[in-house]
Amino acid sequence: MSNSNNLPGNLKYTASHEWVKKETDGTITVGITQHAQELLGDMVFVENPAVGRQLKAKEECAVVESVKAAADIYAPVTGVVVGVNSELGDAPEKINADPYSAWMFKMKPDNAADTDTLMDAAAYQTLVDSEAH
């Protein structure tokens, strides 16, 4: 089940299973990984942070709920929320269908370099593999 072989190489990853994409305008886009959606199962509810909210790295800022369980989503870096994917309110199952397209929220990091300290695909794959044992 945890064979998430095709991790996008252009993304960064957190130990709490968020993916992070650096955009050209200096913002980042955040979602949850294939591994995370597989563990949670069918999504039925997404609660995103308010636009404008200041977040500290690793702060709980959003929630996804599957039929099975609720899971907290953490801010990957320190910064401010600049956008949320409101489509997920009516269609949380998009996270199951395509977790790397179904983004959750966008942030403007206080320090652009913080994103670079997150895991790359290879490091995240190692983490996922170790959790499988």
Place this chain on the structure above:
Amino acid sequence: MTLEQTPLNAAHRAMGAKMVDFGGWDMPLHYGSQLDEHHQVRRDAGMFDVSHMRVVDMRGEGVRDFLRYLLANNVDKLQSSGKALYSCLLRPDGGVIDDLIVYFMDEMWFRIVVNAGTADKDIAWMIEQATIRAPQLQITSRNDLAMIAVQGPNAAAKLWQALPEAQKLAEGLKPFNAVECNSMFIARTGYTGEDGFEIILPATAAPSFWQTLNNAGVKPIGLGARDTLRLEAGMNLYGHDMDETINPLEAGLAWTVDLVSERDFIGKAALVTKPKTRKLVGLVLQDRGVLRDHQVVHSDHGDGEITSGSFSPTLNQSIALARIPSAVQIGDMVQVAIRDKMLAAKVVKYPFVRNGKGLI
């Protein structure tokens, strides 16, 4: 610790099940999508491996007398062979040791089906009581048997397709009745709120029968959907909605306790004298979100607790069973604490869904 396996373990894995540790048993959570499996049972037919549940056969002279004293419901309601009764097994203080189904076969044989996690303590309790009151009885744990539930509006038609020889014997079965068919025991019972059957059969015959059902278009359903189906159907789950610290009157099970007849039974004296301050009700969340077990419910009459909460795929909103102060009325609004928010929920009568249709 090694997990226990049912005779269908290899079949689940071959069908791509996500397996989980369910109370010490290695069981299928789902085979891909819990939501799809839920709808499959409401709209067509699905099958569940419930072989982890335990069949207990009680045989001998006076078995009815013994059960009349052992169970909170009254086995005198069972007069025709194959008739089934849902009952609680109570402690002397009224706490629920387990909930079960008892089948009357003949005056020398009653069959009982109990929950997996409680089976060993149930049997120990039965033997302890029988040693005092009915030492002549044989109480046998049937670990040689498997159990498969086939549920859904098309369950009957697909079961006849898979098991043609059973049609004549079983198609006239009314709910809560069972019949023997060769080595199979076919009961028109279930845990979904749909028509269907629970079939007890030799463990060795289970894998091929499972495959035959699958070939007839009965899809495998995991424990995830089993839980949302039973919650929509308003059926209690032992260990969540009641346990040894809760009496059946506070768990929505007064209808299963016979306090009318003169008959004495274990727990009766405690139930008669105990004040009933709480009751089990249904909740429907009015906002977006998901009700979960153990969330606190605030009412004008005091606090309560959610005992089973989830998302209802049929109603497309969150529902729950909750134990709340008796003074709260059906139709009242209550507040449920979910993380840092208080969300409104409406108090309703359950079941929430029966035979594919929402009742709320």
